[in-house]
Amino acid sequence: MGPSDAYLWIAILAITLSALLTRAGLLLWGTGLRFRPVVQSALRYAPACALAAILVPDLVFVDQQLWLAPSNPKLLAGLASCLIFAFFRSMIGSLIGGMAVYWVVGYLFAG
């Protein structure tokens, strides 16, 4: 038996409130907090570390298997994107270049 309408509504509201709690809870109730300088320094590295922790596993895992070899098309696409952005500073260019590498390498290796 599948989920009832009432269950789905309440579950979706629970997800909404949970997501809101993580994003806005501190902003709503934490305005009295004053972070120590050491915490502020650490928080400056949050965007770099978060982006890396999201993106690198996405490139090295293919179908839940770690694939750390130059034949991994996703890894090559990421490296290409990185190089293109480093040299040309073009976000669109790095995306198109990365996808092109992914498709070409995937095509070549799939035979």
Add this chain to the structure above:
Amino acid sequence: MSSRSSISKHTRSILPDPIQREAYWRGARELLPAAPGVFAWGLVTGVAMVKSGLSIEYALIMTFLAYAGSAQLAALPLLVTVAPLWVVALTAIAVNLRFVVYSAAMLPHLRHLPPSARVGLGYLIGDIGFAKFSALLEREPNYPHRVAYFAGGASCNWVLWQASSVIGILAATTIPVEWGLALAGTLVLIPLLVPFCRDRPALAGVCVASVVAIMGHGWPLRLGLVAGIVAGMLTALSLERLLQRQSAA
């Protein structure tokens, strides 16, 4: 652009100051290069929601209310199997834990705002909007209209995400996800990451965050992601302190 002028009329009532409004549009404009990636990721999420067995109506309700891609995807298998509600809520919180870090970083800039604005801006926090906001603060630490800038970028991200999710939900059976659309959503993060790799502590943090996130990839509730972020931040901080002490000595 006629649609923009009608939206402009709307922003005029929320942001009466033309300089604030300019900053809002600047934020939106500077997020646009990431649009293809946001759009691809939204499409993939929309398709995944319907393919996992959620009806179109509930998929639409969920995307508009929750606005939390990874939490939605993590909760889907639980919803379909009628898991206890506290498990659903706990999963959504765990998967979104990185947003606690983001909101802590944003707190000093939003402290002075009324509660409704703080909650509204908090709802709009996402990976890309936060990255653009942080990059702005690196370049122009004293930019006075940074809140309006964030609001512009983050609401632009919201519109792109919702539009692509709706398309993904409605056209779930015809969108070829096997072309690597999800990869486009990943690749777009690379140009966002590069500008932050400006010194040795940041680079060390990025390396450790990546390795820990890879090691923790199989952990439940995407906890490896949070572990990676925290480990990376601690590494960067330690190296920063070490280098400071060396140069002082």
